[in-house]
């Protein structure tokens with residue numbers, strides 16, 4: 150009751166402050182640049198792992214070759230990285246097995262190196278740590294703090310495995326599996342294991358996946374009747390169509406401003 154009354158007395162907090170506070174959160178969503186954000190949530194753990202492996206192979210990753218696990222992060226073509234979500238220290242064997250199976254070096258988040266000390270301090274990835282410039286980065290149990298994400302902006306492909314579907318890492322990855330590292334990592338290791346790895350050739354940077362974007366179609370359309378050209382960048386000001394309106398977004402009853410031909414009678418220029 151007191152809260153209700155006082156809120157009447159004080160009025161609502163100014164809106165400006167609220168939106169200003171919300172901005173950084175919004176910006177923090179996409180630190181690693183455009184990413185595919187294909188998240189596997191459904192199906193069995195095995196199915197999710199298989200789908201991931203299939204996509205990685207299609208992207209050009211060859212898992213018959215590998216690098217040494219202690220390759221410096223900045224020189225590594227692939228890194229399997231552990232976050233606090235990995236749990237107790239003995240679970241680092243899951244990370245080692247996966248690193249071996251996919252021919253990668255081992256990295257971590259800052260707390261895993263600094264606080265938990267599961268890995269040497271020079272192996273943590275982030276703004277204040279090492280920058281990863283290679284191709285494949287597999288984040289295991291890493292929530293995706295901004296400072297960590299800033300260390301992987303150059304990665305060609307970011308894979309995230311985390312049991313929290315709301316972890317920021319999923320907004321910054323190409324492929325994600327929502328699941329427990331204890332379940333997913335052994336399956337992934339098994340799927341990628343090709344026995345002894347051949348030494349990897351000098352790194353070739355794999356092209357970053359470009360996320361599918363629904364680009365508005367700014368094609369110029371020509372009227373069959375009179376040759377009038379509808380240019381979406383110009384619009385049709387006289388008939389209330391603002392500049393930037395794609396042809397397909399024109400109202401159904403819009404007609405050619407010159408000869409009243411209907412929309413259906415327009416063709417691509």
Ligand code: FE
Pocket residue numbers: 372373374375376377405406407408409410
């Ligand atoms: Fe016309």
